[in-house]
Amino acid sequence: METIVKYIWMIPAAPLLAAGAGALLPGGRRRLGAGLAVGAISVSFLLSCAAFAATLGGGRAASHFRWFDFGATSVQLGWVLDPLGAVMAVMVTLASLLIFIYSLGYMAGDGNFTRFFCFMSLFAAAMLGLVLANSLLLFFISWELVGLASYLLIGFWFQKPAAAAAARKAFITTRIGDLGFLVGMLALYSKTGTLLFYDSGHGCLDENFVGGLVVSTAIGLLIFCGAIGKSGQFPLHVWLPDAMEGPTPVSALIHAATMVAAGVFLVARVYPLMTPHALQVVTWVGALTAVFAAAIAVAQNDIKRILAYSTISQLGYMMMGLGAGGVAVGMFHLTTHAFFKALLFLGAGSVIHGCRGEQDIRKMGGLRKRMPLTFAAYAAGMMALCGVPLFFSGFWSKDAILDAAHHWRFSQAPFYLGLLGAFLTAFYMTRQVCAVFFGKPAPGDAERAHESPPVMTAPLLILAVLAVGAGFFGTPAWPWFQKYLEGGKAGFDLSKLLDGSALTVMLLSSALVAVGIVWSGWVYGRAARETDPLEKAQPALFACLRQKFFVDEFYAATVIRLTGAFAMFCDWLDRVVLDGAVRALCWLAVGLARLNRNVDESVVNGGFDAGTETVRGSGEWMSRFQNGQTQRYLRVIGLAFCGLLVLLLWGASWF
Amino acid sequence: MTTPLAHYLILAALLFGVGLAGALARRNAILVLVGLELMFNAANLNFIAFWRFGPRPEALTGLMFVLFSIAIGAAEAAIGLALVIAIYRHRRTAQVDRFDSLKG
Amino acid sequence: MLNEIAFLLCAALTLAGAVAAMTLRNLAHCALCAAGAFAGLAAIYLQLDAEFAGFAQLLVYVGAIAILILFTVLLTRGAEIQPGGPAASTSRGMGLGVGALVTACLIGAIMASPGLRGHAPQTVHAPVKRIGEQLMNQYVMPLEAIGLLLTAALLGAVIIALREPPKEPPAP
Numbered sequence: 001m002e003t004i005v006k007y008i009w010m011i012p013a014a015p016l017l018a019a020g021a022g023a024l025l026p027g028g029r030r031r032l033g034a035g036l037a038v039g040a041i042s043v044s045f046l047l048s049c050a051a052f053a054a055t056l057g058g059g060r061a062a063s064h065f066r067w068f069d070f071g072a073t074s075v076q077l078g079w080v081l082d083p084l085g086a087v088m089a090v091m092v093t094l095a096s097l098l099i100f101i102y103s104l105g106y107m108a109g110d111g112n113f114t115r116f117f118c119f120m121s122l123f124a125a126a127m128l129g130l131v132l133a134n135s136l137l138l139f140f141i142s143w144e145l146v147g148l149a150s151y152l153l154i155g156f157w158f159q160k161p162a163a164a165a166a167a168r169k170a171f172i173t174t175r176i177g178d179l180g181f182l183v184g185m186l187a188l189y190s191k192t193g194t195l196l197f198y199d200s201g202h203g204c205l206d207e208n209f210v211g212g213l214v215v216s217t218a219i220g221l222l223i224f225c226g227a228i229g230k231s232g233q234f235p236l237h238v239w240l241p242d243a244m245e246g247p248t249p250v251s252a253l254i255h256a257a258t259m260v261a262a263g264v265f266l267v268a269r270v271y272p273l274m275t276p277h278a279l280q281v282v283t284w285v286g287a288l289t290a291v292f293a294a295a296i297a298v299a300q301n302d303i304k305r306i307l308a309y310s311t312i313s314q315l316g317y318m319m320m321g322l323g324a325g326g327v328a329v330g331m332f333h334l335t336t337h338a339f340f341k342a343l344l345f346l347g348a349g350s351v352i353h354g355c356r357g358e359q360d361i362r363k364m365g366g367l368r369k370r371m372p373l374t375f376a377a378y379a380a381g382m383m384a385l386c387g388v389p390l391f392f393s394g395f396w397s398k399d400a401i402l403d404a405a406h407h408w409r410f411s412q413a414p415f416y417l418g419l420l421g422a423f424l425t426a427f428y429m430t431r432q433v434c435a436v437f438f439g440k441p442a443p444g445d446a447e448r449a450h451e452s453p454p455v456m457t458a459p460l461l462i463l464a465v466l467a468v469g470a471g472f473f474g475t476p477a478w479p480w481f482q483k484y485l486e487g488g489k490a491g492f493d494l495s496k497l498l499d500g501s502a503l504t505v506m507l508l509s510s511a512l513v514a515v516g517i518v519w520s521g522w523v524y525g526r527a528a529r530e531t532d533p534l535e536k537a538q539p540a541l542f543a544c545l546r547q548k549f550f551v552d553e554f555y556a557a558t559v560i561r562l563t564g565a566f567a568m569f570c571d572w573l574d575r576v577v578l579d580g581a582v583r584a585l586c587w588l589a590v591g592l593a594r595l596n597r598n599v600d601e602s603v604v605n606g607g608f609d610a611g612t613e614t615v616r617g618s619g620e621w622m623s624r625f626q627n628g629q630t631q632r633y634l635r636v637i638g639l640a641f642c643g644l645l646v647l648l649l650w651g652a653s654w655f
Numbered sequence: 656m657t658t659p660l661a662h663y664l665i666l667a668a669l670l671f672g673v674g675l676a677g678a679l680a681r682r683n684a685i686l687v688l689v690g691l692e693l694m695f696n697a698a699n700l701n702f703i704a705f706w707r708f709g710p711r712p713e714a715l716t717g718l719m720f721v722l723f724s725i726a727i728g729a730a731e732a733a734i735g736l737a738l739v740i741a742i743y744r745h746r747r748t749a750q751v752d753r754f755d756s757l758k759g
Numbered sequence: 760m761l762n763e764i765a766f767l768l769c770a771a772l773t774l775a776g777a778v779a780a781m782t783l784r785n786l787a788h789c790a791l792c793a794a795g796a797f798a799g800l801a802a803i804y805l806q807l808d809a810e811f812a813g814f815a816q817l818l819v820y821v822g823a824i825a826i827l828i829l830f831t832v833l834l835t836r837g838a839e840i841q842p843g844g845p846a847a848s849t850s851r852g853m854g855l856g857v858g859a860l861v862t863a864c865l866i867g868a869i870m871a872s873p874g875l876r877g878h879a880p881q882t883v884h885a886p887v888k889r890i891g892e893q894l895m896n897q898y899v900m901p902l903e904a905i906g907l908l909l910t911a912a913l914l915g916a917v918i919i920a921l922r923e924p925p926k927e928p929p930a931p
Contacts, residue, residue, distance in 0.1 A: 628755025631679050631687070631854065638675060638857040642864045649868055658766045661875040663807070666770050668865035670777055670796075676858025677781030680851035685786060685831055689793050692824060693777050696800050699812075707807045712883040715893055721812050722890075723898075725819050726905050730912035732824050736831040737916035743835040744922070 004054045005061040005081040008132055011047045011089060012142075014040040015096075016125035022118030033114030037121045038100045044128060045093035052086040058487045062134045062198045076196055078134035083485050084331065088131045088265060091335050094466075095257045095342050096124045098459040102346050103249040105455035106353060110247075116156065120253070123149035127258050131265065136185050136195040136204070139269070143181070143226070146259050147174050153254060154246040166242035173239040177229020184222025188273075191215055197269070205272045213275050220278035223270055224285075231263025232312045233319060234289045238552055240312055244304040248349030251304060256311050256341035261334050264318045268327045279323040280410055286319025287405075287414035287421075292549070294424035298431070298534070299545035302359050303348045306432050310385065311341060313421060317401050320414055325404025328482035332474045333397035335481070339470055340384035340394055343463035347378035350456055351436060354449040361432060366441035370449045375437050377460040382433055384467040386426040386517065389510040393471025398422065400474065400482075403505045422509050426516025434524040476502050663704035671697035684739045684749045688732060695728045766806060773799030786832040794825035808883045811890055 018040035022033050064078025100120065107116050126145035133139040147170075155167030189195050191211040192204040199206065209216040227233070232240040243255050254260070267274065267282060274282070290313045297309035314337050322330030352359055354371050368375045384394035402422070405415040441449070451457070474481035476499065478492045523533050535542040544550070674693030677686060699721045706717020743749045776796030780789045797820040804813030869875065894902050 626758050628758035629752055630754070631751055631850070634675075635679055635850075635853060635857050638679070638861050642857075642860050645864050645868060649871065657760070657762050659875065661869055662766065662770075663803075664869045664875065665866055666773070666803075668862055668869060669774060670800075671865065672858045672862030673774065673777040673781060675861055676855050677777075679854025679857055681781065683786065685828060685835065686781065686789060689780055689789060689828060692793070692820070693780070693796065696797065696816075696820070699816075700800060700803065703804055703807050703809045703812060707809070707883060712881075712885075715885060715890065718809055718812055718885055718890065719893060719898055721809070722815060723901055723905055725812075725815055726909065729819050729824055730909055732827060733912050733916040734919070736827055737920035739831055740834050740920045749835045 002061050004051060005063045005079060008047075008051060008063075008079045008081050011044050011051070011093075011132060012125045012128035014043045014047075014125075015121040015128065019118050019121035019125060022114055022121060025114050025118075028114075030113045033117045034100075034104055037117035038097070038104075040121060041093060041096050041100055041124055044124070045090070045097050048086070048089040048093045048128075051081055052090045055081060055083050055086040056484070058083065058484075060198060062196075062200075062203075064134055064196055064199065073193075075137065076135060076194070076199075077138040078196055078199075079132050080134035080198055081132070082198075084265075084268060084327065085132050087331070087335065087481075087484070089128060091338050092124070092127050092131060092258050095338055096120075096127075096253060098462055099249050099253045099257075099342060099346065102252075102349070102456050102459040103247075105453050106249055106349055107247065112156070116153075116247070119149055119152045119156070120249075123153065123254060123259070127262070130262055134197050134199075134203075136188065136197065136270075139266070140181065140185060143230070143262065143266075144178070146262060147171060147178070147230075150174075150243070150254050150259055153250040154243045156246055156250065160245065163245040166239075166245040170239040170243050173236050174229040177226045177236050180222045180225025180228075182226075184219045184225070187215070187222065188219050191219070205270065208272045209275055210273065213277075216273050217275045217278045220270065220274040221281060223273070224267060224278065224282060227263030227266050227319075228285065229263070230266075231260050231315045231319070232289075233263075233285050233316065234292060237289065237293065237312050238548075238555065241305050241308045241548070244302070244308050248304070248345060248352060251308070252342045252345035252349065255308065256345050257338035260311060260315055261318070261338060264315065264322065264330055264334050267319070267322050268331055271322075271327050281323075283320050283323030283405075283408065283410075283414055286316040286321075286323060287417040289313065289316030290320060290421040291417045291424070292316075294421045294428065296545055296548050297428045298424060299532075299542050301362055303351065303361050303364075303432065303436065304345070304359060306361075306428060307341070307344055307348060310344075310425065310429070313425065314341065314385070317398060317418065317421065320405060320418060321401035324408040324414065325401060326486075328485045329400050329404050331485060332481050333401055336384070336393035336397040336467070336470050336474075339463055340381045340392075340467040343377060343381035343460060343467050344385065346456070346460055346463065347374055347381060350374040350452040350460065351378075351449075353452055353456070356448075358444070361435040363442045363444060364436045364449075365439040366437070367449055368437040370441075371451045373451060373457045374460065377457070377464040378437070379433065380464040380467050382429045384471075386429050386513050387422060387509060388513060388517075389506065391468060393467055393469070395506075395509075396471040396475050399502075399506050399509055400476075402509055403502055406501060406505055419508065419512055423512045423516045426513045427520045430517045430520035431524045434521060438525060660704055660708040664701065667697045667700040667704065670694075670700065682750045682752060684742070684751050684754070685736070687751060688735045688739070691735070692728065692732060695724070699724050699728075762806070766803070769799050769802040769806065772796075773803070787829060790825060790828045790832055793828065794821050797821045797825060809885060811885060811887055 015037070018036040022036055025033050025036075060080065060082035062078055062080040064076045067075045067077050069075075100117070103116065103120070107113055110116065123146060126142045126149055130139055130142035130146060133142060151167045151171045154170050155164050157163045158167070185195070188204055188210075194202060194204055196203045197205045204210055211219070229236045240255060240260070244251055246254075293309045293312035293316065297306050297313065300306045300309060314333070318330045318333050318337070321333050350371065351364065351367060351374060354367070354374070355364060358364065380392070384392040387395040387398045389395050398418075402415060402418050405418050406412070408414065472478070477494045483489060532542065547553070671694050674690040674697060676690075677693070678690030681687060681690070702717045702721050702724070706712055706715075706721075709717065739749055742754065746753060773796050776792045776794075776799055779792035780796060783789045783792065797816060801813045801816040801821070804810075804816055
């Protein structure tokens with residue numbers, strides 16, 4: 001593993017090179033651009049598998065290099081190879097590969113085909129850099145690059161004002177979280193003197209709760225701020241639904257599977273720093289987010305927005321898992337969620353593609369018959385998300401979280417919130433599936449929908465297999481995933497399934513899921529399309545949910561207004577005060593210059609002129625002596641001679 | 656030689672004075688040149704006198720000087736008079752107070 | 760004694776000739792009186808045992824320069840001798856004054872110098888042969904220079920005084 005870790009930089013380097021080469025390609029070379037991207041990510045996938053294989057025995061290897069010096073210290077960056085990073089790298093590269101292949105079909109009609117793949121490769125490179133980084137600084141650099149790629153991809157169709165605004169909103173909102181992250185990073189550096197995670201005992205994560213409980217809690221919470229922004233937890237979730245303005249593959253890759261999971265990965269990575277107090281905060285935030293987002297999803301009508309809120313909700317579950325159950329619990333759900341959420345998004349993309357761009361579920365229907373493959377894959381994903389028992393990965397991972405919450409020693413409230421969230425998840429997903437795939441097709445595009453080409457359906461099917469199969473790596477009977485991450489052997493023991501509390505949790509969640517699916521199916525399966533039954537029953541509540549609890553409006557009225565006022569004040573300051581100062585200086589300088597010129601002209605030039613005038617005048621005056629009369633000259637000579645003679649002969653006796 | 660040197664010198668001085676006074680007082684250019692010649696001659700007389708009464712008359716220094724002086728005086732008189740003639744041809748006048756174009 | 764009288768006579772002649780040359784109205788008379796003054800000076804040179812200088816004086820001054828002056832007087836006749844016109848320049852008073860002043864200064868200087876009242880020391884011989892020898896040996900450079908100078912003066916005088924041919928008007 002020591003040797004492999006030296007070459008691990010190639011995993012992010014391959015897509016980065018593809019992005020660089022793709023940026024230099026002219027827009028017409030579509031095959032070359034796409035080929036570069038797909039090829040690079042395949043290489044990364046193979047390398048990640050190799051790295052994964054190397055970590056199967058457990059353990060950790062790190063390598064680092066010096067970036068630059070300042071003063072006596074130097075800034076180090078490095079790569080780490082351990083189970084957490086390896087499994088994440090495999091998941092990221094696999095999901096990226098499948099989504100790239102899908103994009104070959106989905107983006108075929110777009111004019112900016114090569115630019116799309118260039119940006120996607122850039123994103124993949126940054127994400128992989130983030131996953132494999134051993135230095136918090138390198139992590140942060142990759143974090144920001146991922147944010148940049150997200151901005152570029154959300155605003156891919158930047159001619160649409162909504163897309164440009166959404167990209168800006170995403171970037172700025174995540175920035176707010178990143179501020180906390182940066183402060184936490186600086187505090188960590190000042191406390192430990194190093195930003196390397198693992199450095200043969202000297203790294204900042206080599207010991208738990210470094211710096212003491214209070215400091216560690218503070219640093220942990222500050223770093224968690226970054227995760228709140230990036231993973232769309234409660235106060236900073238507002239950008240994720242708007243990010244659906246980007247193309248569907250972007251939503252699938254970035255805003256479902258990988259980038260939003262980066263926040264969860266961050267908390268998992270700096271887990272040794274997180275004190276129980278910090279983890280309490282994480283758990284509460286996660287639980288609240290899970291229920292909050294699930295409630296909003298019930299009242300949305302855009303197929304992608306439902307999935308976006310679902311993502312926010314599931315991210316809340318992941319945070320809850322990390323806080324209550326530990327790294328393995330959270331990461332397991334992250335891995336399964338990546339596959340089935342990507343599957344759901346790609347399926348939604350297939351539906352949109354088939355309905356020629358229609359995204360409102362009220363205008364779809366009956367697509368089950370017209371797009372069978374998409375329906376099958378989507379159903380698998382939906383059941384995984386809801387947590388339909390036994391055969392779907394979401395069940396096992398979500399139950400692990402609920403089990404951990406049930407055993408949490410601080411409070412049972414997150415457990416109940418988790419159960420409520422599971423019920424709501426089943427409810428809104430069934431609502432969506434009924435509206436899109438069942439019933440009579442709405443007049444218009446839905447009637448003429450067609451199945452997507454194989455280049456798009458093949459990844460769907462692969463992901464469906466993963467959505468079912470990945471769960472079996474983490475069941476209580478065979479907790480391979482958990483043991484892989486934490487170290488130790490995983491024994492196969494079916495009796496663990498029937499273990500007391502685990503069984504109750506499984507039965508409880510299954511019951512709730514069943515109730516949710518049946519109730520939603522009964523309400524929505526036979527309803528007319530135009531009005532929502534729930535809206536008819538509870539119009540006020542529905543409106544509140546539709547408007548996302550008015551969070552955006554609240555922000556607009558407070559934070560944005562304040563910022564706007566401050567910006568105007570700064571503008572005034574700049575234009576009046578600073579500019580005025582500069583102008584005053586200029587005026588002073590110009591005045592001095594004028595004074596200088598005047599002095600130069602009047603005093604220097606004038607003086608000189610006066611001098612020359614004097615000389616000329618005196619010369620003129622003296623030249624009047626010469627009147628041309630030679631006899632006068634001779635007279636003068638004679639007189640002078642006399643004077644000289646007298647002076648010479650008798651002058652000596654006078655003086 | 657019983658006349659003392661002083662007498663010769665006084666004669667030379669008087670001759671010089673007459674020449675100078677005439678050069679300053681007469682209007683005709685030719686007479687100015689005549690006065691000039693008289694002054695020249697006064698100086699020559701001085702030289703001869705001092706040669707004669709001087710310490711080493713056998714060196715003939717004064718005499719040689721006077722010979723050359725006479726030659727030069729002749730040349731100068733020739734040129735000066737030629738100039739007067741030339742000016743007379745142009746200006747139709749030989750009066751010095753009319754030759755005043757070189758003035759400031 | 761005789762010497763003294765001879766000197767006084769020659770001096771008187773010289774001075775009278777000089778004064779006359781400077782005061783007469785008729786320019787030809789002035790020229791001739793000047794010649795007389797030169798002759799008087801030649802006599803004094805002879806008295807001072809400078810025979811060669813005296814004869815050279817006679818030859819050059821009386822024989823050439825005085826004649827030259829006469830020629831110039833004759834060539835520049837015309838509006839010159841106007842009876843009644845002032846012969847002296849406008850500031851003749853000042854000129855006479857300056858001349859008197861200079862004379863007075865010189866005579867004062869002469870009188871104030873001691874050792875000028877002695878007798879002449881010895882007899883002096885200045886044979887022409889020795890003059891010739893000196894000219895050819897010691898003073899050969901000034902001799903050559905004087906030759907050149909006289910040539911230049913001769914040519915120059917001729918050119919300056921040359922009557923220019925009347926200019927023809929340019930052909931139409």
